[in-house]
Amino acid sequence: MSELYDVTIIGGGTTGLYTAFYSGMRDLKTKVIEYQPELGGKVSFFYPEKKLYDVGGFPGVLGEDLVVNVKEQALSVQPTIVTGEKITDFEKQEDGTIVLTASTGEQHYTRTVIVASGLGTYDMRPLDVEGSHFYEGNHIHYTIQNLMQYTGQKAAVISENRVGLDWALALENVAAEVHLINRGAEFKAVYENDLEKLKQSGVHVHMEAKVEKLEGTESELEGVILDNGKQIQTNHLLVYEGLQIDKSLYDQWGLVTDKGRLPVGTDMATSMEGVFVAGDAAVYPSKTMLIASGFNEAMTAVNSAKSFIDPKAKSQVYSTVIYKHGNNE
Template identity: 40%
Template structure:
């Protein structure tokens, strides 16, 4: 190698919950760790929903998604991994000695013994409202995500969509907005049954099967009325609005990763029960993986991280213990516990 690159034991690609927890657990196993994230901040898909309340992480009481990101990042930094932001890895090249050179879209190179892919659904973009001229309102009152609830207080809000996000925001804004109307092109909603039932039992107005067909503005700057059209009869209705929230899902782009030779479907990579991909020395965790007992919860992501990292450790050292000692018996935490005043001197 003509250039001088620093060799890492593990390089994690992706800075969402799977990547961050993998970085923490890699430190527990005393591995030289690097985490590379394409965006300029950690959090992955969770960054889209900072105001959502998360209930289903074991041992964590209800917490805002944004706060959970902060806690995951703090945990990820426990053993001082190298964290690189703003680099999308597009190319991998396996060397004669089995190590990998990873290259970013802007030409930076990284050298590593193993790779753990924690890239979720790739580069995500919100599916836009396919109405001519809609983009002009994105700087005012057309929203594709809800960063804060308070700006919607006392407003008439229309939500277009019928999946988890649309239902969740309807429930979150009900009682804050003056009115919430959900417009969905199908009779059946795709959100979790309990949340759908809560929405239907509330003051949220539901318009099905309808779709947003036109946006109107008297000022030319903000939307003040919306035309919705019945998807079967073609009947239209005009609704007064102060804000429009569009939740039509996400578009995923894996870019050049599809050229790596991974065994991939439309959304996921197939892995073994040990989170091994079909490429030697490359493992995967989180939403990016698919296997028979996969649990698609944040809590399940943490298990993926542990399994993938343990497999990477054994790939490098087949005689190593199969897992890290738990934190209560792990020497790596002794001094940290003392610093926190949690153990006797």
């Protein structure tokens, strides 16, 4: 049997990471399980390069920088972090231990669970062109994690959505040449002024066109051929053809749900003893789906888990009291 943890957090987004920090601070043996290979949840996935202005203490912070900080804070208390595993099954044993089973078959044993898995898992719809597996990661990308990597390069964006248009305009500032390939006759969900910016830009737009063939060696992408016969030289393809969303099946785990989320009171306890929730997965009157709300709910969920494991424990503590005894410099 794998080691028994006090708290296992499902989800390594901003909420899950802050939950891990707070759980460690409360001397709970803590594990985080995240489906994606990287931590950071929606912030890393959708908007690493967006500036956030509504997180307390930061007059303005890039999404990716916030993730770096919250990760560093979590790691300071040394939780066990598991990535690339998706929890699919949830079982409570007679002695109260909860067994979480991942899609890989791995099992995790825990006294309490804090669900910080938002609305479920996300995957980008992959490019469906023969040979694309040769270039995934190095030449075919599904997010812009580092705009500067395209400096002086030739890049083509495949998308019929606003996201792709945004990417093309951002790339134009650094890349030598940018193409935008749209399979449709128009762009979906775009703002008028973005279309105007596109017209004024040097981006080469190809409407009603699909990538039919990839050209290059097994390791270097050199270009693409469109279904209208046009040949484009490019070293990078950035693909946004929508998302595949796999909603969390909290009801199948035996939890009471409300429109796919977990209804809670002020203690962040779900309908199952020993199972708490924080972040976008939680719902209660006037709930806001914001990063800062997740941080606050994380503290409450951890304090509730602590009381569940040790009913005599203090209901809350101050970090300064703990850190002056040696965790900090």
